[in-house]
Amino acid sequence: MTHKPCLLYSQLPAIDRLLREPQIAPFVEQYGQTLVTATLRGMQEQARIYIKQYQALPDWCDNWALALGLQLEQKQVLALKPVFNLSGTVIHTNLGRALMAESAIEAVTQVMRSPVTLEYSLNNAGRGHRDHALADLLCELTGAEDACIVNNNAAAVLLLLATVADGKQVVVSRGELVEIGGAFRIPDVMVQAGCQLVEVGTTNRTHLKDYRQAINEETALLMKVHTSNYNIEGFTVEVSGRELATLGMASQIPTAIDLGSGSMINMAQYGLPAEPMPQDYLNQGIDLVTFSGDKLLGGPQAGIILGKKRWIEAIQRHPLKRALRADKMTLAALEATLRLYQRPEQLCQQLPTLRLLTRSQQQMHDMAQRLLPQLQAHYGDQFIVRDEPCYSQIGSGSLPVDRLPSWALTFAAVDSQGSSLERLARCWRGLAKPVIGRISGGCLWLDLRCLEDEKALLQALLL
Numbered sequence: 274m275t276h277k278p279c280l281l282y283s284q285l286p287a288i289d290r291l292l293r294e295p296q297i298a299p300f301v302e303q304y305g306q307t308l309v310t311a312t313l314r315g316m317q318e319q320a321r322i323y324i325k326q327y328q329a330l331p332d333w334c335d336n337w338a339l340a341l342g343l344q345l346e347q348k349q350v351l352a353l354k355p356v357f358n359l360s361g362t363v364i365h366t367n368l369g370r371a372l373m374a375e376s377a378i379e380a381v382t383q384v385m386r387s388p389v390t391l392e393y394s395l396n397n398a399g400r401g402h403r404d405h406a407l408a409d410l411l412c413e414l415t416g417a418e419d420a421c422i423v424n425n426n427a428a429a430v431l432l433l434l435a436t437v438a439d440g441k442q443v444v445v446s447r448g449e450l451v452e453i454g455g456a457f458r459i460p461d462v463m464v465q466a467g468c469q470l471v472e473v474g475t476t477n478r479t480h481l482k483d484y485r486q487a488i489n490e491e492t493a494l495l496m497k498v499h500t501s502n503y504n505i506e507g508f509t510v511e512v513s514g515r516e517l518a519t520l521g522m523a524s525q526i527p528t529a530i531d532l533g534s535g536s537m538i539n540m541a542q543y544g545l546p547a548e549p550m551p552q553d554y555l556n557q558g559i560d561l562v563t564f565s566g567d568k569l570l571g572g573p574q575a576g577i578i579l580g581k582k583r584w585i586e587a588i589q590r591h592p593l594k595r596a597l598r599a600d601k602m603t604l605a606a607l608e609a610t611l612r613l614y615q616r617p618e619q620l621c622q623q624l625p626t627l628r629l630l631t632r633s634q635q636q637m638h639d640m641a642q643r644l645l646p647q648l649q650a651h652y653g654d655q656f657i658v659r660d661e662p663c664y665s666q667i668g669s670g671s672l673p674v675d676r677l678p679s680w681a682l683t684f685a686a687v688d689s690q691g692s693s694l695e696r697l698a699r700c701w702r703g704l705a706k707p708v709i710g711r712i713s714g715g716c717l718w719l720d721l722r723c724l725e726d727e728k729a730l731l732q733a734l735l736l
């Protein structure tokens with residue numbers, strides 16, 4: 274039976290009447306008058322739209338209190354939800370990259386609760402320099418002369434270019450014109466920084482003479498960019514940091530390298546693919562290097578610029594620094610993370626990123642054996658649940674070809690329907706703590722490399 278819309282509209286209860294209802298009053302107590310009133314207004318609007326479209330009242334109008342409770346609960350769910358990262362990518366940009374060490378978490382909590390000596394020197398009770406303490410630590414760890422910390426590595430590259438090469442030319446190899454994903458492309462960053470990009474060499478081969486021939490009075494910087502997320506193989510030549518540094522010194526032009534992930538320790542000692550280290554390039558005479566805080570370093574989102582004092586001082590004075598500077602929480606987390614590097618023997622245990630990257634395949638295999646029976650019992654009707662070897666990726670611009678042997682639980686639909694897998698994946702994404710896997714080859718894969726709390730995962734998946 275359909276009603277005349279105007280009659281339906283008049284059946285919607287007034288807000289002040291609803292607010293006085295005994296089932297609704299407790300919500301006011303719990304959530305506050307403002308939020309409850311705004312939510313009720315929204316619900317009335319939703320009801321009006323429904324009436325206009327269907328000439329009927331929506332079902333939930335039978336019980337405003339119940340509907341209100343649900344909507345208020347939904348509004349409380351935080352947008353940044355913790356998840357289980359079983360995607361197989363350890364440093365996953367979309368999942369927030371590195372997990373912090375416990376000491377970093379404590380350090381952040383402390384500076385959130387209390388005033389801190391962020392830009393305050395206790396020695397002369399005056400204004401200190403925001404990056405000071407961290408710069409000392411970074412210099413100790415890497416042998417750099419000075420350091421500057423900004424919001425992320427993209428900001429580090431932008432600030433470096435704007436300071437060293439504003440309005441001038443920057444020479445980069447055609448093989449290193451990287452796009453990181455999102456909007457970070459080296460040629461675009463050059464434009465934003467007010468520099469003119471001078472491409473030299475070819476995609477696969479760039480020689481020192483290519484850089485040398487490009488140099489003129491307008492040249493302000495010779496730059497290399499680590500090809501983090503791709504690999505040029507075959508008939509190739511690239512110019513080493515040492516060669517570029519030598520050319521830079523001979524022609525009195527500064528040199529810089531954007532390392533992207535740059536690790537401060539030798540990854541090969543852990544059986545991981547070698548990543549370029551900032552200290553190596555500084556030793557070779559490169560003037561400035563930049564890298565991320567939340568990739569292999571395992572700290573908070575930050576961009577780190579290391580290098581020669583005169584350049585870092587100029588970078589610190591650039592007006593953009595103010596816009597790009599890191600906040601106290603970032604600096605606290607970064608300091609605590611860097612302190613772990615002073616005791617490299619324990620790094621593997623204390624730094625979550627490194628802990629996860631260095632787990633043995635056997636560990637994930639054993640976990641899979643423990644989890645399998647219960648998941649088979651629970652999902653066996655609709656899915657074939659198995660454990661299988663797989664490869665994890667480091668992620669965040671470490672080479673996609675460098676893969677780490679791991680172990681996974683796989684779910685294949687008994688009815689072989691892709692839609693069943695999609696439904697399962699969606700269902701897991703809808704959990705209070707979502708479980709993020711990866712669909713590939715007709716299976717939903719849960720790579721166990723990043724699983725540290727087996728009980729919690731079982732609790733989530735056996736609901």
Ligand SMILES: *Cc1c(COP(=O)(O)O)cnc(C)c1O
Nearest residue numbers: 425426427501532533534565670
């Ligand atoms: C990741 C990366 C960046 C961007 O770093 P963010 O910290 O994400 O801003 C820049 N350059 C290279 C080579 C990278 O790998």
